Amino acid sequence: MERTQLKNISISGSGTSSGGEYDQVKVNGSAHIHGDLICEQFKCNGSAHLEGNITTDTAKINGSTHFEGDVEVKEMTINGSTDIDGNLLCDELKVQGSSTIKGNVKGKEIIVRGSASVNGNVSSDEIDVKGQVKIKGDCEAESFEARGNFKIDGLVNAGTIDVELLRHCEAKEIGGENIMVKKTRDASGFKKLIKFFMSNHNDQLTAEVIEGDNLYLEHTHAEVVRGNTVEIGPGCDIKRVEYKTSLEIDPDAKVGSQEKI
Amino acid sequence: MENLISKKDLLEEANISYGQLYRWKRKNLIPENWFIRKSTFTGQETFFPKEDILLRIEKIKTLKDDLSLDELADMFSPSPTLTSLSAEELTKRNIVSQTALDMFNNFHGPNQSFSFNQLVTLYVLNSLLQTGDVNRAEGIDLLQLFHDQAQTVNNAGSELIFIRKMGVSFFILTPEPANLFIEPQAKKIAHYKISQCIQELKLKLS
Numbered sequence: 001m002e003r004t005q006l007k008n009i010s011i012s013g014s015g016t017s018s019g020g021e022y023d024q025v026k027v028n029g030s031a032h033i034h035g036d037l038i039c040e041q042f043k044c045n046g047s048a049h050l051e052g053n054i055t056t057d058t059a060k061i062n063g064s065t066h067f068e069g070d071v072e073v074k075e076m077t078i079n080g081s082t083d084i085d086g087n088l089l090c091d092e093l094k095v096q097g098s099s100t101i102k103g104n105v106k107g108k109e110i111i112v113r114g115s116a117s118v119n120g121n122v123s124s125d126e127i128d129v130k131g132q133v134k135i136k137g138d139c140e141a142e143s144f145e146a147r148g149n150f151k152i153d154g155l156v157n158a159g160t161i162d163v164e165l166l167r168h169c170e171a172k173e174i175g176g177e178n179i180m181v182k183k184t185r186d187a188s189g190f191k192k193l194i195k196f197f198m199s200n201h202n203d204q205l206t207a208e209v210i211e212g213d214n215l216y217l218e219h220t221h222a223e224v225v226r227g228n229t230v231e232i233g234p235g236c237d238i239k240r241v242e243y244k245t246s247l248e249i250d251p252d253a254k255v256g257s258q259e260k261i
Numbered sequence: 262m263e264n265l266i267s268k269k270d271l272l273e274e275a276n277i278s279y280g281q282l283y284r285w286k287r288k289n290l291i292p293e294n295w296f297i298r299k300s301t302f303t304g305q306e307t308f309f310p311k312e313d314i315l316l317r318i319e320k321i322k323t324l325k326d327d328l329s330l331d332e333l334a335d336m337f338s339p340s341p342t343l344t345s346l347s348a349e350e351l352t353k354r355n356i357v358s359q360t361a362l363d364m365f366n367n368f369h370g371p372n373q374s375f376s377f378n379q380l381v382t383l384y385v386l387n388s389l390l391q392t393g394d395v396n397r398a399e400g401i402d403l404l405q406l407f408h409d410q411a412q413t414v415n416n417a418g419s420e421l422i423f424i425r426k427m428g429v430s431f432f433i434l435t436p437e438p439a440n441l442f443i444e445p446q447a448k449k450i451a452h453y454k455i456s457q458c459i460q461e462l463k464l465k466l467s
Contacts (some may be wrong), residue, residue: 026362140287157283177280208305226269228278242269244278261269 006040019052027063036069044080045117053086060119061097070103087120095131104137121154144176161212165203165219172208179212179227181205183219183235190211265297266311275318288330290321290337316428320460336463345374346466351383356465361387364397368404381414382407384462385421385453394423394451399430404433423451 006023011031021037027044036052042059053069059076061248070086073095077094087103094111104120112129122135129146138154147164152171161179163169183203205220215227219235226242241258249255272279285291297308324333348366351357365383366372375383381411386403389395395403413419413434419437423432426447433441437456443449 142287157287159280160282175277175279175283177284211279211283213278226279240453259274 019050025056036042043071110141127158165205167203170207171205174207174210174212176212178214179210180216181218181220182216182233192206262430264311265308266314268307268309271309271314275315275322277318277322285318285321285330289334290330292337299302337460345376347374350370351375351380354465356380356462357383357387358391359401361390364390364400365404368401369408378411378414380462380466381455381459388453388458389423389451392451395430399432400422401466402430403432406434410434419421419455421451421453421455422449424448439451458466 006021008024008026009017009022010013010024010026010028011017012028014030014095016130018205019033019037020037022037024041024104025037025039025043027046027048027168029046031044031046031048033048033050033052035067037050037054038056039054040057042054042056044061044063044065046063047258048061048063048065050065050067050069053071054067054118055072057074059071059073060079061077061082062079064081065083067082067084067086067256070089071084072089074091076090076092078099078156080097082095082097082099084099084101084103088101088105089109090105090107090110092109092111093107094113095103095116096113098115101116101118102120103117105122106123107124109126110122110124110128112127112131112133115132116129117134121139122139123140125142127139127141127144127146129148129150131135131148133146133148133150133152135150135154137251139152139156141158144156144158144161145160145162146169148166150169150171155173155175156171158176159178161174161181163181164184165181166184191254205217207220207222209224209226210217210220211223211226213228215225215229216231216233217225217236217238218233221237222239224240224242225232225238228244229246230241230243230248231252232241232247232249232255234250236250236253238254239256241255242261243258244261247260249258264278268282281293286293286296291314295314295466297310298305299308300306303365319335324336328336330462346356348362352359352362353394361383365379365386369379372379382404382430385407386400389403390397390400398457407414413436419434420437421434422439422441423430424443424447426444430450433439435441
């Protein structure tokens with residue numbers, strides 16, 4: 001489709017715009033945009049406040065931005081802080097700073113290297129967390145990988161769940177094909193530093209129910225664990241285990257009752 | 262009270278694993294509202310509407326070799342897939358009978374192509390006629406009801422119930438799940454879930 005040449009806006013200093021359709025939107029100071037924005041590229045190096053929805057190809061936020069509406073983007077990188085009051089629909093999301101999303105998040109690849117908090121549900125092909133994530137709803141992915149801290153109030157449903165625990169991780173329910181929960185063993189400098197400040201926290205996962213085909217759990221506290229092949233590693237405290245094919249229990253684990261189905 | 266099945270019993274009865282169940286849920290093959298949480302002596306357990314879930318799993322298992330999971334999800338979703346189909350094709354592919362088609366055309370005027378919602382109406386009418394549950398006059402009543410309540414029918418989450426008492430018959434169209442208590446003399450002749458009909462129809466069309 002032949003498109004008419006779109007204009008750019010660049011706000012350096014402080015400025016306002018009413019929104020509209022553009023090629024590139026660049027904010028280097030502080031900007032207030034009153035309407036919806038459609039553009040190819042959105043870049044904010046200062047602070048921006050958008051009252052409407054935004055649809056863009058790429059969004060890069062190095063400062064702080066507040067979106068009051070929905071955000072639809074192919075590639076989004078957040079190096080500063082971002083608040084989204086609506087839903088976020090993206091192909092690729094990379095959060096290296098902090099972000100808060102009040103709606104749902106739907107994506108293909110979500111990478112968190114800082115902290116992210118979502119009030120709705122999250123669904124993506126891949127979720128990779130090295131940092132901290134809080135989700136109030138459910139979390140669905142083909143692959144869910146976490147090296148850090150998470151708190152999920154709903155169900156984590158993923159094909160492969162691979163978790164290395166840091167401090168107290170929490171999920172209400174966990175379900176999937178392959179579930180692996182481990183305590184981090186390599187103590188890097190950064191970890192040691194964190195541990196130094198938070199010395200009272202033990203690395204641990206708490207969940208009500210964990211269900212899957214192949215399970216390996218360490219330092220997990222759960223009411224019920226159900227699976228085909230179940231391996232309960234050290235530090236676990238599980239009230240009830242139901243298994244189909246095999247069950248192995250580490251001597252350092254506590255299991256209330258077990259039943260072969 | 263609807264017949265429920267616990268997750269554990271379901272896995273055993275359908276011979277599937279936890280992984281499969283969670284995968285299908287992720288792919289939207291099993292609707293969210295079928296997961297019913299209840300407290301039991303072992304803590305919270307998940308239950309499912311027994312007939313619906315067993316039927317659905319049976320379908321997924323038979324179809325999953327031919328169709329991708331995404332295609333299956335399309336089929337199970339209540340939203341319409343294709344836009345229209347011609348009258349000729351409908352009878353040729355044996356989706357509905359000529360009788361049903363004629364009745365529909367008599368009621369609505371001659372029609373050459375049918376929208377998805379019209380197809381749903383036709384499909385329901387056809388099934389009722391084929392089973393001998395309704396006669397022609399009653400079929401017209403059904404067409405009238407579906408015509409008047411098009412919005413409700415299109416919402417997909419509704420059920421159609423056909424009741425007869427001492428020769429007098431009538432249709433009831435109600436949102437899902439329908440909980441009706443019928444007096445002993447009255448007889449429930451037919452009970453259709455529109456969402457189920459839409460699935461069957463999609464399967465026939467594909």
